[in-house]
Amino acid sequence: MPNIKAVNHIAVVVDDMEKSLSFWRDALGIEVHELRDVPVEKSQVAFLPLAGSEVELVKPTSDDSGIAKYLAKRGPGMHHICLEVDDLDAMLVQLKSKGIHLINEEPRTAADGKKYAFVHPESTSGVLVELYQV
Numbered sequence: 001m002p003n004i005k006a007v008n009h010i011a012v013v014v015d016d017m018e019k020s021l022s023f024w025r026d027a028l029g030i031e032v033h034e035l036r037d038v039p040v041e042k043s044q045v046a047f048l049p050l051a052g053s054e055v056e057l058v059k060p061t062s063d064d065s066g067i068a069k070y071l072a073k074r075g076p077g078m079h080h081i082c083l084e085v086d087d088l089d090a091m092l093v094q095l096k097s098k099g100i101h102l103i104n105e106e107p108r109t110a111a112d113g114k115k116y117a118f119v120h121p122e123s124t125s126g127v128l129v130e131l132y133q134v
């Protein structure tokens with residue numbers, strides 16, 4: 001049986017990175033570990049690590065990206081919660097067997113080699129859920 005281990009990160013879509021950092025970094029005092037462009041996702045991402053977890057701020061850098069469409073439709077806010085799983089393939093099989101609607105039926109591989117897949121919000125009480133195998 002695959003096991004969920006932890007909340008890996010929480011992702012927030014932002015329309016103005018500096019304005020967002022004035023809360024997350026300056027007011028709350030969380031250190032920004034990394035701020036970089038992710039050309040393949042047409043977005044800019046800020047990583048703010050916490051003990052065992054992370055807040056990710058994501059800003060679109062192009063109007064035609066998935067994140068830009070999300071922002072246009074819903075405005076800034078909570079985008080997804082990412083759960084760490086010890087066996088992503090097994091978890092996807094388990095979810096499919098229970099009729100859960102998956103956005104990625106097969107694991108995708110990030111630039112850093114981590115495997116991930118998204119679960120559709122219609123199966124999760126409205127929250128986009130990312131599953132991550134570290």
Ligand code: CO
Binds near residue numbers: 009011056080082130
């Ligand atoms: Co994520």
